[in-house]
Amino acid sequence: MNLSHLKMMITVANLGSLQKTAEQLNRTQSAVSMALKKLEENAGFALFNRDGYRLELTEQGQHFLRQAEEVVRQQQRLQSLATQLKHGAEPLLTLCYDHTCDSKLWVPSIQHIQQQYPTTELHVDGESQMRALKRIDNGSADLALCPWLPLFRQYGDFETLPVAPFELTVVISTALMKEFGRMPQSRQDLLELPMLVPQNLEIGINLDAVLRLPSQQRIRVNEVNTQFELLMAGFGWGIIPKHIALDALEQGKLVEISIPGFVQQVRLEIHLVRSANRTLGPAANAIWESFA
Template sequence: MNLQQLHILDAIVHSDSLQQAAQKLHKTQPALSMALKKLQQDCGFALLDRSQYRLQLTPAGQRFYLQAQQVLQQSHQLKSLARYLSTGAEPSLRLAFDEAVNLSEYLPVIAAAQQAYPQTELQLSCDYRLKALEKLQAQQADLAISPWNDVFIGLGDFESVAVGRFELVCVASPELLSRLDAPLTQHTQLASLPQLVADSDALSFDAGALLPLQSPHRVKVNNSLCMKQALLAHLGWGMVARYQVRAELESGRLMQLHPTEFPRFIGGEVHLVRHRHVLPGPVADSIWQQLATGT
């Protein structure tokens, strides 16, 4: 059996007679009869009941036709996909986000691209502490949205554009701080408390080195959700994106640390990044243009 036979069966089911089906398909009635006979021979059972005034599917024919409809629908989708891909649109697009970036600020642009190019499969990943850039460097991502420093230019043949800002704050729970002998005023007091640090060696960059103090008591975490839960469980103090703990800071479940000689926050630009010499497809280019221009 073949797709043409299934199309003929579909036309017959949706017609009042073989003659009407033949007219729809621009074929002769004998040609349809021959195609139907051949299909029934291939199946080994009768598809249509000819005892009534109008052709009806047999019980076995009804089950066969239900499956045939799925095959015809898949064939239509495959043809549509082939036409789409022939225009040069990407079959898939990999976007890597750093967890320090507030994803919700960029999702509307991605949703617009999804509606404009529905056949392109979007693959989104959220990665901890510069893993998104490492994925881009290893060509495991097509676009990355990540905290940016000019030194990263030397890590890969990158092209980037500023699309926002990020802010990391050092926080701890009141319960953890209550273990100190005195109220927290000097950053050296934190050395007596466990520190939560990112377990990430992406791009050989140690985010913990940004702080003026490293506690000898460390707990490593491999993502921001684990970091936040560990903070709330009083396992240590650590650095986290402000947007991720805004509600907890407002409720008092977590407190931002302000000892002397300690940064109030660590922040900078968020960049959209791609390989300089890789020609982007229309979906990647659409996202780039919208985020770069803010339109």
């Protein structure tokens, strides 16, 4: 069976449309249709039910799809391994981190790579709205640090390691609190104040649905440092990583909001993330092992 045909079949299963698959893979619709026909001829049964508007897998097709995905993953791993064996240490290693994380977590890794793999060029990229995860999924980054929720696994084939605690806290500036006349004591109080909230994440998660926080007025930002500056300037209240707000909290410029029955703190973990479909090179693998 042809690997490209398997990849087409997987894409059709995800999109449910020959036309959308053709557009995504830069093929003609007839080429995709022919690939499916050849696969079904080789398999000896129908992979898709074509009666409805959207192509749906048959029961046999569902079993076939799982094995097809594994074959494609194995091919990707083998290709990645061949590249590493051919070239040795990576000429370029791209490390990503979400801006909500402390970038200093990369420092020991960078020092190690400079000493052990001096010919490997390092790119360290900060990203917002969980784009770091998206870059791991599309192969434009080798490793990423980001806050982790189990539901992220549905957006890519990831392997992760927990590396540090991650805490979110609800804060308001002292200046805004004085202007309001009191510390917010209820959800109703929060409704009367603007909320500084992140924009929806790049990986398709609606934060409004997840956080369910009260506010009639919203200022949406796409980067946590901008959110912090606006919080400090008294433009509203919001949820922010505690390590970013820590100095301002200690100096009394920001105050944590505590309302009975309302979320005050969220405790998660920062994870190191890699793709399960690619084999890490020596330098990236050394970083992974150091965190493990």
